[in-house]
Amino acid sequence: MRLGSIILFVAVCSFTAYYIYEPIPEEIEERWKLMLTNSFFRSLSHLADFSELVGLKDYMGVMYFITLAEKVVPVSDEHVKVTEEKFDGVEVVLYQPKQRGGDSELRRAVIYLHGGGWCLGSSRMSPYDLLARKLVTDLNAVVLSVEYRLAPAHHFPVPYEDVYRVVKHFLQKGVLAQYSVDPGRIAVSGDSAGGNLAAAVSQQLQKEPRQQVQLKAQALIYPVLQALDLNTPSYQQNQDMPILPRTLMIRFWSEYFTSDKALFRAMMANTHNNPESSSLLKFVNWSAFLPETYHRKYNYSAPAVVQRGAEQAVGIDGSSQSFADPRASPLLVPDAALRSLPKAYILTSEYDVLRDDGIMYVTRLRAAGVEVTHEHYDTGFHGALMFTVWPTDFLIGRRMTDNYVKWLKENL
Numbered sequence: 001m002r003l004g005s006i007i008l009f010v011a012v013c014s015f016t017a018y019y020i021y022e023p024i025p026e027e028i029e030e031r032w033k034l035m036l037t038n039s040f041f042r043s044l045s046h047l048a049d050f051s052e053l054v055g056l057k058d059y060m061g062v063m064y065f066i067t068l069a070e071k072v073v074p075v076s077d078e079h080v081k082v083t084e085e086k087f088d089g090v091e092v093v094l095y096q097p098k099q100r101g102g103d104s105e106l107r108r109a110v111i112y113l114h115g116g117g118w119c120l121g122s123s124r125m126s127p128y129d130l131l132a133r134k135l136v137t138d139l140n141a142v143v144l145s146v147e148y149r150l151a152p153a154h155h156f157p158v159p160y161e162d163v164y165r166v167v168k169h170f171l172q173k174g175v176l177a178q179y180s181v182d183p184g185r186i187a188v189s190g191d192s193a194g195g196n197l198a199a200a201v202s203q204q205l206q207k208e209p210r211q212q213v214q215l216k217a218q219a220l221i222y223p224v225l226q227a228l229d230l231n232t233p234s235y236q237q238n239q240d241m242p243i244l245p246r247t248l249m250i251r252f253w254s255e256y257f258t259s260d261k262a263l264f265r266a267m268m269a270n271t272h273n274n275p276e277s278s279s280l281l282k283f284v285n286w287s288a289f290l291p292e293t294y295h296r297k298y299n300y301s302a303p304a305v306v307q308r309g310a311e312q313a314v315g316i317d318g319s320s321q322s323f324a325d326p327r328a329s330p331l332l333v334p335d336a337a338l339r340s341l342p343k344a345y346i347l348t349s350e351y352d353v354l355r356d357d358g359i360m361y362v363t364r365l366r367a368a369g370v371e372v373t374h375e376h377y378d379t380g381f382h383g384a385l386m387f388t389v390w391p392t393d394f395l396i397g398r399r400m401t402d403n404y405v406k407w408l409k410e411n412l
Contacts, residue, residue, distance in 0.1 A: 022240075027379045030396075033394065044065060048060075048063050060152055067116065067122050070126045090148065094142070108139055108187075109182075110135050110139070110144070110186075112143055113190030113197045118159050127386040128145060139405065139408055148162035148197070155259075156327075167205070186215055187216060187217040191223075192221070200327045202215055216411075217345065217408070218342055219408060222383075223361070224354050225360070225361050227323035228273060228284050230249075230250055230267055230303075232284075233298040234352060241381060250264060271303070273305050280332045286300060289360040290359055290363070294356065341370050344372045344373070345375070346374050347385075348362075349380025351380065375403055380400070381396075
């Protein structure tokens with residue numbers, strides 16, 4: 001009996017170690033903590049796959065547990081006043097410094113857009129709530145966190161349109177005055193899919209001839225910026241990295257546009273481009289826009305362009321107009337559309353499938369004459385800035401946060 005218990009114990013320990021262990025690069029700090037954290041994400045992903053396979057609940061519906069698990073009720077504290085409001089019909093969480101007697105100075109403002117692949121996430125998650133409070137106290141700023149609607153219930157362009165409506169509403173002079181915001185010191189910022197939305201909003205505002213108040217800065221944290229080439233060197237190098245493997249990022253992209261699985265399969269093979277979108281591939285040619293040090297061992301091969309039959313076109317080509325739309329893929333705009341953009345802060349991580357999206361945008365913005373601060377973390381991984389809450393608090397997440405806030409303090 002005792003021997004059997006020992007064997008069972010050893011077997012369980014061995015299986016657990018086998019399941020948790022991943023070949024994560026030695027350069028990454030706190031590797032075992034990342035392995036443990038990612039084992040939870042992988043387990044939930046397997047459960048989501050099974051649930052969808054047997055028809056219980058769709059994949060993203062199960063993965064949304066991550067959002068629910070970290071949700072908090074944002075409340076005011078001694079330094080920060082928190083209110084939940086609606087701007088042009090869209091829910092927002094507004095964080096303001098507590099007013100002191102006779103304090104009438106105008107403040108900075110940061111419009112923050114949460115990540116989560118357009119399918120997950122919430123401004124009411126604990127890491128976003130803590131980040132907003134830090135921005136308020138460290139910058140004496142007003143922070144507007146947007147609770148945009150999510151896919152797959154609301155496909156593109158709904159999440160983008162929600163965000164754009166909020167930004168347009170907030171930038172009205174009367175609204176800014178109501179919250180004591182300086183019209184010349186407003187930034188839009190976001191991480192991952194939120195960085196995508198922030199970049200798209202920055203571009204679209206420049207096209208508004210009647211827009212009186214413009215953004216001073218855009219701060220993009222490991223942003224996702226294009227859906228045309230999903231085999232860049234970073235997608236290949238980091239296809240099995242924790243938190244955001246290539247398969248999950250492509251699932252986010254496909255769910256953003258459609259629930260038709262044909263697009264997911266085509267994107268996985270990088271064969272989703274058609275003759276219409278192919279004309280835009282020049283804007284994501286990584287052999288031209290990535291510094292050579294990031295080419296690594298990979299050689300450029302243009303994504304396949306497929307002319308599909310009528311039956312196939314319904315599922316895939318019907319979405320091609322979306323993934324070729326710069327509101328979804330901000331990297332696809334011509335150089336002329338970049339020249340008038342506000343100064344930019346772009347954070348990228350070495351061990352992230354989205355690394356090259358951010359670096360290509362840095363190259364193109366600089367070539368267009370835009371002032372860009374690029375912070376690249378050689379030991380960074382996707383999502384690190386949000387891992388600042390125990391038990392998934394990482395030192396690199398705290399460094400990223402401090403440097404991001406420092407840049408805003410100096411540039412906004």
